[in-house]
Amino acid sequence: MKTAAAVFLLVALAACGPREPKLPSDALDQAIAQAIGDPDTCVLIVDRKTGKTVYSYNNGFNCVRGLPACDRPGFLSARQALTFAALPDGRKASCNSVPDGSRTVGWAEGRVQSAKGDFIYSAMMEGQQALPGQEISARLDDAFSNAGL
Numbered sequence: 001m002k003t004a005a006a007v008f009l010l011v012a013l014a015a016c017g018p019r020e021p022k023l024p025s026d027a028l029d030q031a032i033a034q035a036i037g038d039p040d041t042c043v044l045i046v047d048r049k050t051g052k053t054v055y056s057y058n059n060g061f062n063c064v065r066g067l068p069a070c071d072r073p074g075f076l077s078a079r080q081a082l083t084f085a086a087l088p089d090g091r092k093a094s095c096n097s098v099p100d101g102s103r104t105v106g107w108a109e110g111r112v113q114s115a116k117g118d119f120i121y122s123a124m125m126e127g128q129q130a131l132p133g134q135e136i137s138a139r140l141d142d143a144f145s146n147a148g149l
Contacts (some may be wrong), residue, residue, distance in 0.1 A: 023055045023116065024148050031143035032057045035118045036136055042078040043140065046085075048111075048118040067105045067126055068096035070133075076107075078124040085109040085120035092133035097126050104130045108137035114149040 032043055043057035052103065056063060066075035069091035084091035089112025095104040112119035121144075123136050131139070138139040 025055060027147035028055055028143070028149075029057065031147040032140070034042070035139040035143040036123070036125055036131060038125055038127060038130075040130070041125045043121060043123045044078055044082065045119050045121045046082055048064050048086075049083070054117075056120065062124070062126075067097050067124065068095055070105065078122045081107060081109050081124065082120060082122040085111065085122055090137065091113055092137050094130075094132040094134075095116060097130075104132075105123050106130045106133045108133045108140060110137060112144055112149060113141070114144065116149055119149075145149060 028045075032041075036043075037057075039058070040062060041058055042062040044053055044059070044063060045054075045055040046052065047054050053059075060102060063078045066077055068074075069081075069093070071075045081091070087109075091107060092109075093107045097103045103126065105124065108121075108123045110121060112121050121140065123140055125131055125136055
C-alpha cells in the first residue's frame with residue numbers, strides 16, 4: 001500500500017511540474033516540407049530558456065553530421081550551430097560542401113517569432129540544389145507563421 005501511495009505522489013508531483021510547449025508538429029512538418037523540405041535538410045526548434053529541443057525536422061543523421069561552417073573555419077552540425085541563433089540577427093551562411101562545388105550547404109539560425117514561447121532555430125540544407133542561408137531563413141519565417149507559431 002505504501003508503494004502505491006508513493007507512486008501516486010510521484011505522478012501527482014510530475015503533473016505539477018513545468019510542461020514543454022506543445023508545438024503543432026504536423027503543421028510544422030507540412031509547412032517546412034513545402035518551404036525547404038528535402039531529404040538532406042534539418043530544422044531544430046529549441047526552447048531558449050531550457051535548451052530543450054521542442055521540434056525537429058529530419059532529426060538524426062542530418063542534424064548531427066558535420067558540414068563546412070562557411071563563415072568560419074571548420075565544420076558544424078545543425079545542433080552545434082544553435083549557438084549562433086542567439087546573435088542579434090542570427091546567422092545565414094552558404095558555401096560549397098564538397099571541393100568540386102557540385103554540392104552546397106546553406107545555414108540559417110535565429111529566433112522564432114512565436115506567441116507560443118521563446119524559441120530559437122537552427123536549419124541546414126545540403127545537396128546539389130541546396131538553398132542559400134538567406135533564402136532558408138526567409139522561407140522558414142513564412143513556414144513557422146503558416147504552421148501557427
